Amino acid sequence: MSNIPFVCKKCGSTTFKVASKPKSLDDIDGAVCEKCGTKMTKKEIESQARNIALDALKKAGLKVK
Numbered sequence: 001m002s003n004i005p006f007v008c009k010k011c012g013s014t015t016f017k018v019a020s021k022p023k024s025l026d027d028i029d030g031a032v033c034e035k036c037g038t039k040m041t042k043k044e045i046e047s048q049a050r051n052i053a054l055d056a057l058k059k060a061g062l063k064v065k
């Protein structure tokens with residue numbers, strides 16, 4: 001899995017192992033970093049997803065607090 005736009009909090013890797021093909025955040029819950037084995041919690045994934053979404057909105061020219 002290299003198409004998940006999340007970063008490992010420990011080693012910075014963006015490659016994670018997930019149980020199945022992720023279709024929602026619930027499926028990504030418990031994803032494990034392929035490099036160091038750190039487990040991502042849903043909470044961490046959600047907060048990163050929020051930041052990514054905010055960045056996308058800012059790049060689109062929207063003002064986001």
Ligand SMILES: [Zn+2]
Nearest residue numbers: 008011033036
């Ligand atoms: Zn890692």
